[in-house]
Amino acid sequence: MCHDTTKLLLGIADENLKITDGETGEDGVIRLTGHLDYTPKACPKCGIINDQKIINYGWRNTTIRFSKVLSNTVILALKRRYFHCKECHGNFLAQTVAVPKHCTISNTSRKECLEKLGEPVSLKHIANEVSASDSFVGRQLMRAERDFQTNWHYLPEIILMDEVKSTKSATGAMSFEFMNGETHELIDLLPYRTINKLEKYFYRFDQAARENVKIIVTDMNYTYPKLVQTVFPNAMVVMDKFHIINALNRAFNKTRIKVMKKFTPSSREFHALKRYWKLLLVPTEQLNFEQFKK
Structure with a gap:
């Protein structure tokens, strides 16, 4: 497997993130493994410049989910470097541009989610495509709403x-x-x-x-x-004419059922009203009164 090509397909631009292995499981999920390691320039907690003040402090296992590739879910098991600051005695985790902090769904999946929100599909369909939950897609929609301001000075005719x-x-x-x-x-x-x-x-x-x-x-x-x-x-x-026609159809069917129940279930009238209900909805000008077909 060419790991650089894999990063390119997944939209990973972080040079510090290395993909080391990958396989497709029996459940169809593509599982990748990788690690994230670099030398931090400063401590994000106290701001001290890393002049041998920050040391490696082990690894932490995290998971990143990506959008589907060839209809297969992609999951990256990422080992991240854990750091310790000698100045403030605080610990922090290596971060990557591939995913927001404290999140497991990749930025490329979030971008694809926003693009698909403009399509005439359901939230459930989008969630399935980006390997996320319905609630995640809903939250993305609510966040995107903040970027669109309503024009309170115009309404169409x-x-x-x-x-x-x-x-x-x-x-x-x-x-x-x-x-x-x-x-x-x-x-x-x-x-x-x-x-x-x-x-x-x-x-x-x-x-x-x-x-x-x-x-x-x-x-x-x-x-x-x-x-x-x-x-x-x-x-x-x-x-709307659709709702008018729909209301007329419901009223006609209710009347047909009401009349049908006046006959016994074994009568010809009962069976005719029950079997040919679609024929009763056909406009008169479209009916053929000369030929009869069973």
Whole structure:
């Protein structure tokens, strides 16, 4: 195995980190071994310059997880040099740019995680790709959120509103999201959907931005139309056609089942209503009244 090539594939740029061996286990996990050793320039605790004031103090075993390579999880068992400072009698561990301090997930995995958060995939899928947990991906998403500042002076003329299933960090079972109806870009994702909290959030936008909203496209949730009365004075509510059709289908199926239960299970009417329920949903103009097929 060419260990320099292995470091290149894993994105390890630390010259002090050496990979010594590696193998693929029966479980498909690529397990690498390596060591990290160097001469520190100063003590990170007291700041004393290393003029033979810092000595080697053994090794410590650590683990670093990397993103999958060829669908295989990669784990590096890294022995790090442990140091002792004669000046302050403190001990410290050798650090590497491959992974943050006190962490086991590599920086390359963190970078890949942020890149995949822009893709239309679930957090669980991203966690599987970067060999991490769902909660880790969620924390990366929350940290990335701090780098994006909401523009409180602008809202598009068309806004799409809907709810999504919340993560464990949210306060409720469902969260609220709204998008630009023209560009389909996500504007914000909120961990709540109650009317009081939504009004408080949207009032943070200035009046000119709220008056710029002309159309709100949403489902049949009774909460969102109330925002028009208080927050968006110039907007009108448009029900999404998908939710209208979905509501009609549910109502029709409930009526079909109600009528079906009026017949005995052995009757032809019962079997016809139960078997051909899809046919009853087909529009009349698409039906063929001349040919009959069993």
